[in-house]
Amino acid sequence: MITIRCFAQVREILGCETRELAPSHTPQCASDLLKAIAGERAADLPMPLLVAINCEHASLTSPVKDGDEVAFFPPVSGG
Amino acid sequence: MITIRCFAQVREILGCETRELAPSHTPQCASDLLKAIAGERAADLPMPLLVAINCEHASLTSPVKDGDEVAFFPPVSGG
Amino acid sequence: MIIRLQAEDFDPEREAQALDVRGAGARVSFVGTVRDTAEDRRIEALDIEHYPEMTRAELGRIGAAVQDRHRLLEVLVIHRYGRLLSHERIVLVTVWSAHRAQAFAGCQAIVDALKTRAPFWKKEISPEGAVWVPGQTPQDLG
Amino acid sequence: MIIRLQAEDFDPEREAQALDVRGAGARVSFVGTVRDTAEDRRIEALDIEHYPEMTRAELGRIGAAVQDRHRLLEVLVIHRYGRLLSHERIVLVTVWSAHRAQAFAGCQAIVDALKTRAPFWKKEISPEGAVWVPGQTPQDLG
Numbered sequence: 001m002i003t004i005r006c007f008a009q010v011r012e013i014l015g016c017e018t019r020e021l022a023p024s025h026t027p028q029c030a031s032d033l034l035k036a037i038a039g040e041r042a043a044d045l046p047m048p049l050l051v052a053i054n055c056e057h058a059s060l061t062s063p064v065k066d067g068d069e070v071a072f073f074p075p076v077s078g079g
Numbered sequence: 080m081i082t083i084r085c086f087a088q089v090r091e092i093l094g095c096e097t098r099e100l101a102p103s104h105t106p107q108c109a110s111d112l113l114k115a116i117a118g119e120r121a122a123d124l125p126m127p128l129l130v131a132i133n134c135e136h137a138s139l140t141s142p143v144k145d146g147d148e149v150a151f152f153p154p155v156s157g158g
Numbered sequence: 159m160i161i162r163l164q165a166e167d168f169d170p171e172r173e174a175q176a177l178d179v180r181g182a183g184a185r186v187s188f189v190g191t192v193r194d195t196a197e198d199r200r201i202e203a204l205d206i207e208h209y210p211e212m213t214r215a216e217l218g219r220i221g222a223a224v225q226d227r228h229r230l231l232e233v234l235v236i237h238r239y240g241r242l243l244s245h246e247r248i249v250l251v252t253v254w255s256a257h258r259a260q261a262f263a264g265c266q267a268i269v270d271a272l273k274t275r276a277p278f279w280k281k282e283i284s285p286e287g288a289v290w291v292p293g294q295t296p297q298d299l300g
Numbered sequence: 301m302i303i304r305l306q307a308e309d310f311d312p313e314r315e316a317q318a319l320d321v322r323g324a325g326a327r328v329s330f331v332g333t334v335r336d337t338a339e340d341r342r343i344e345a346l347d348i349e350h351y352p353e354m355t356r357a358e359l360g361r362i363g364a365a366v367q368d369r370h371r372l373l374e375v376l377v378i379h380r381y382g383r384l385l386s387h388e389r390i391v392l393v394t395v396w397s398a399h400r401a402q403a404f405a406g407c408q409a410i411v412d413a414l415k416t417r418a419p420f421w422k423k424e425i426s427p428e429g430a431v432w433v434p435g436q437t438p439q440d441l442g
Contacts, residue, residue: 075293154435
């Protein structure tokens with residue numbers, strides 16, 4: 001399974017904090033997962049949208065595989 | 080009177096912490112005072128030699144007048 | 159390197175003293191606090207959300223890279239989350255080095271990296287309502 | 301702006317807290333301590349001599365110029381003199397501003413100016429004897 005986590009505005013807009021998705025049999029990238037969980041609401045998401053895979057910054061075109069944790073969130077403001 | 084103060088190596092080399100000198104009747108600059116108090120030991124002083132007049136950084140060629148406090152010291156190391 | 163994420167407040171001096179770093183001539187600390195106004199809105203509180211597992215990993219990567227680059231003897235980062243009232247401390251970054259230039263550069267590099275890389279999100283609570291603070295994007299992602 | 305010259309130690313956090321600066325989002329502090337080694341000599345103590353009247357005046361001028369240039373909300377400088385043992389605190393410079401970049405730049409500018417303009421002289425006491433620490437010259441005097 002692939003674990004998907006959403007934070008901040010992404011969490012609010014999609015109404016989704018954590019979700020599990022079965023990996024497809026064809027190669028997938030992060031944006032494929034986003035389409036699967038966001039559907040038409042993808043248009044409402046803040047841009048740029050940031051992606052992390054297994055707790056490291058990645059991009060929407062980064063490949064994902066079974067067992068990965070993929071997170072979607074808006075630009076950050078630490079400190 | 081002109082008050083002369085020496086600090087750190089200048090104080091140690093000249094053996095002088097504070098001294099009062101009567102102003103001359105001709106224009107004087109800081110280096111004139113230094114010659115008056117250091118004499119031949121001026122050659123032993125650390126270079127560059129810094130000067131302050133009335134608690135502000137100045138130079139050996141700065142004019143001095145009656146009532147001034149003139150200080151001589153080596154480069155500083157605050158902080 | 160010490161990284162701590164916590165809801166509770168902290169005492170910056172006590173935390174720094176507890177580390178007792180030998181050989182350091184310079185220590186530079188940054189303390190970020192909740193401001194009381196933002197563009198004329200009165201800020202009552204800040205809600206800080208984060209991604210705990212990634213925050214910890216990312217702060218560790220940031221700290222290690224900066225410690226190495228600026229030859230820091232020690233690095234301490236404490237970042238709070240949850241609801242913080244105005245004037246409360248949010249974050250402490252303290253670094254130790256032999257010389258001051260490294261300490262200033264290292265501390266600032268960590269604080270800058272926190273802003274652009276650490277997965278925290280802030281919502282400002284004012285009498286007019288709650289507003290997400292615009293965030294930043296890691297530089298290497300453009 | 302608070303400028304203090306004293307022989308006694310100080311608690312950096314207590315001193316900063318006592319000021320309670322409103323509107324500040326960022327606070328940057330520099331603490332300088334007596335190192336325990338210098339070029340392989342073991343330092344036991346530092347004797348700090350200063351020119352009290354000028355030190356006070358010069359720190360005031362440095363602080364005011366930097367506060368103005370970097371829009372600092374508040375500046376605190378505490379500098380000790382006399383004999384300090386290794387690991388003891390020498391100096392604290394803490395500045396407050398609305399934003400972090402100003403706070404870092406302002407704090408570093410004050411510390412840099414202290415090094416080149418404030419009339420302090422240091423003698424390092426090691427088992428081999430006492431050695432004056434080479435000083436610096438105000439930049440505007442060349």
